[in-house]
Amino acid sequence: MAAIIRFCALIGLLTQLLAVPALAEERRVALVIGNSAYKNAPALPNTVNDARDMAASLRRVGFEVVDGVDLDKRGMDAVLTRFARLAQDADAVMFFFAGHGFQFNGENYLVPIEARVDDEVSVQYETTRLADVVTALNFAKGVKIMVLDACRNNPFVSQLAKKQATRGFSVGSGLAPVARAQGMVIAYATQANDVAADGAGRNSPFTAALVQEIQQPGLEVATLFRRVQKIVYDTTGGRQTPELSLSLLGDFYLNREETDADVWRRIRASDDSAALKAFVQRFPQSFFVLDARTRLDLIERRSLESGERERLGREFAERERVLLERLEQAEKDRKQAAVDLAKRDSGEAPATPVDRPQAPGTRPPAVPKTAADDKAERERLAKQLSQRESELAALEKEKARLGEERRAQEQAMAARLGTLIIAPQPVQEAPPVPLIAPQRTDRSAAERKPSELLVNQESKPSAGLCAEILLRAQLGEITAANREQLKQCR
Template sequence: MTCAPFLRIVAVLLFSCLGLIGVWAAAVEEPTPQPAKRLAIVMGNSNYQSARLPHLANADNDARRLSESLKRLNFDVLTGTDLSSDGFAQLFQQADAKLATASAVLIFYAGHGVQLQGENFLLPVDTPDAQNLEQLTARAIRLNDVIAKFASRERQTFIFLDACRNNPVGKGASVADGLAQVEVGENTFVAFATQPGNTTVDGAGDNSPFTTALLQNVEIPGLSISDMMIRVRNETETLTLGRQVPWDQSNLREQFYFTEQQVLDPA
């Protein structure tokens, strides 16, 4: 008779321990939600195979330097240089796998880009020696396709294009220099290295004038993207003696800061 209360106490303690173990096991097995990250896709094409597309000494430097800055700003950065058409596809596939946890997406491209019939194209390094529009765009990347793939109403998308070069197939009714304005998607910001229809220079230094100005301002604490672009525009215009005036189009739904701590800029 004296053992019964003791056995009941032991049984209660045993069931309690088993219950705690079950709760602990469930907590361990349940996957922890991944924190949202800001994703950056940074591309620079310098070494083109076609004789019609001049070598761009700074494009790959621009991509590498900006990648370093964005990593310091806690972006998850994917970097590609001298991308063929297959290289573009592989890089975009890697980025697509990260979109589910991305709170914002930044896309930067330095290299040859053209507008044809009012549509913009980014040129891979394996672009053929084009004699006509069809050959030029056969392996090119449509900018509108990139925007459609990565832009979303639910997150901010930023596209920076240092790609407004001379058109390699010459002038014509449907051919023009530089890049054309785009139809931005919802919550999207697009910045060009110069105004629509104008061309850019690669620059005599380690980086192009536009990327130089971008690098000088992107890490300033507490600077909104709107204020940053004003600085980038003014500094690029100064560096090019007025030849380039960066241009942007925006449909953002709220302000964006590259630095996560939005401290007022003392300047």
């Protein structure tokens, strides 16, 4: 039994060990060299900037970078050796060189800063063969990229040309084509056997375009270099056209970050305004920026509308409460006045000041003792009833006006949102108040909904809700329930 347990544990351990390579992060290694301060050749003003900017760009997209500037022959050999060791079994490797390079007898050479090239011997021993770089790249198991911004004028043409009459070798301009190997991408700053420009800015035209495009996520390497070709061609007015030699069996992406489409797909339904603002800042030229700004506007408007609605809701609730109290008191006074008048008409004595509650600030009527007093009292009671009915009618009008005011506030809010135009509702006059008040419910004002306190309340969605539904329709986030509400809004 113990042996079986140990065997199962061993199988589980082996399974975990086999799974580790699959889960490991992709290894990417790059060698970047920029030579500028040449001692026996014209200095190059921007190659150091080219190398430093390229190294920074590659680090940002996940490369472990070996870099050096203004290297002599020994320094170039040292960084190339270190790079070759790191490149072993790497998933992707890249070599970038900015400086003097030339072709000799159909083979390409990179020039260290102290090199003095006078003859065939010095070419072999004072420069770095590009073939040695290819050998280092081939230690990797994955994609191999070689970028050469070294197609400047051959600074040693005059010296080597003197030997050409007596020796069988040729000196060409620019770089010679490099034999293409499986899984390799070779990018030249200009076409083979041609000369590239140094550029007047911080970088050469080629490196400036390459650094710019590496910052764009989700570009397949072939697409990336084609875009670089177009930028360089336009920048130089057609005088320089980079060349690309590609032999890949699959796709490869230098910048594996999320694209704007990937990020937008993840946050398009989010209400996180910070994430949407970060998207706009990160991808200012994205096709989805307009949608992001629209959604930001929706969220901000919804927030403002929510705060405004809460404030208006509290304000109208308080006004409705006070109005209801006044309506209830007016209704009690009207009922009492009608009862007093009915008792006077039937010959019964009306309630005395002690028996009948009086409105604040009113004088209690005196008890009539003669026929004239009795007539005067009846006229007074009839007048009081008329006043109570007029007061109740005025309060009902105020109630209707409050309802219209609330609807007007919602219309104004929708107009501020700028997404909905609501046709004005005709103002209806309050109906005449009957002498006998309609039966009222026993619920208090606090228990009643605001919609029960207002007249002419529509069952259609509110203006603010319609505005939000229309904005959601613009963003393509409308549901089946929203579609029904949208029909009512229209």
